[in-house]
Amino acid sequence: MPEGIALKVTELDVHYKDFQALWGVSLQVLDKEIVSVIGANGAGKSTLLNTISGILKPTRGTIELFGERIEGLPPHETVPRGVTLVPEGRRIFPRLTVFENLFMGSYVPRTRAKRNETLLKIYDLFPVLKARQDQMGTTLSGGEQQMLALGRALMSDPRIILCDEISLGLAPLVIKSIYRQLARINGDGVTIVLVEQDVKRSLKASTRAYIMLEGKVVLEGNHSSLDEEQVKKAYFGI
Template sequence: MLSLENLVVKYGNVEALHGIDMKVSEGEIVSILGANGAGKSTTLMAISGLVKPASGGILFEGKPLHTLPAHRIVEMGIAQVPEGRRVFGTLTVEENLRLGAFTSKDKERDGETKEWIFTLFPILKERRKQLAGTLSGGEQQMLAIGRALMAHPRLLLLDEPSLGLAPLIIKAIFETIRQINESGVTVVLVEQNARAALRLAHRGYVMEVGRVVLADTAQNLLANPEVHSAYLGGHG
């Protein structure tokens, strides 16, 4: 469904991604792991068109993405949940969700999607008239995921969905990501919490300083002693 081919991204003169290759098949959850500064977020931003590659390519179902503006990429069925949630705090939950559907022409489908989001996250339905800025961190994360789902994505990019959240909330959000995937949405997940991410994912990539150093099934990565000592030590 998605392939990154020898992707190079630079910020000014600094190379952030040094020619990475990744593949994502339809229906998968693929997890990208690595320390801060490994290039994980840059990879997602390149897929969603927020940064342009210096060289290499990104193909979605065989069509080049790297030449398109970000809004066209959303129209093709790719939505990103950015790191740090970034909901519109002065708008209500409902208004935030409506903004997620800005590329959609199908109002009936939008309504159905909103109802589905309310079954995934019942607390959002309760708070739908509330300003997003007054929600807890976990509720804002749910809203950010819901807003991305309103674009009817076929591929959902999640950047650090568990950041700064309590363990119980993380568990609930990861369970919902599984349900979203089971409904037919392919997921790419960037996550510091390597253990939780690998338990959820089918396959994973480990990045170090702008390079992919390991690619394997999630099960093999969980069992890999190097991954264990570097990323899984001390996480319950």
């Protein structure tokens, strides 16, 4: 695999029992790129991210992370290799404080030594998490919980983060602030895959985008090559 490719997904099929959710999905993400995967409800976006992170196993196809095959490996083996999911719906651990939630993100032995340093970086990105570090995670507002989910992912010192609908249900100002921090995280060398339903925002934030429809990639391009009308048509399958 040529140098500079962070993630390469080739001809991926994923089934939930008899139901096929992904059909020959292929995509490529360059090191330090921000790539969007856009699609309507049920297009297969979460299935794709969950398969990359190892929550689901593909029935066909390969996934390469910096040249190493990872398809079928469970999350506790993909996370140490540098890929971390920020899951849809945030999945904050109940009964744990903000600090403990963050701490849970650094269970990978490689990252333990750097734990305090990483924590300071996250508190610098999201000062509100520091201010509320002793509060139960689930008492945070929606936007703060999203910051916590992102911070927890960063605690594993990832080379690539997969963000599943990070802006869902949040106020425009909060979304703006989270996207600003994502740009900083990317500036620090972290590759980002953004799954979004918001076409405009994700096109703006990313270098390239893939549009999914009914389990397939139907369109691919960069900001300037994709016009919004074309994307909308692919998005709705019209």
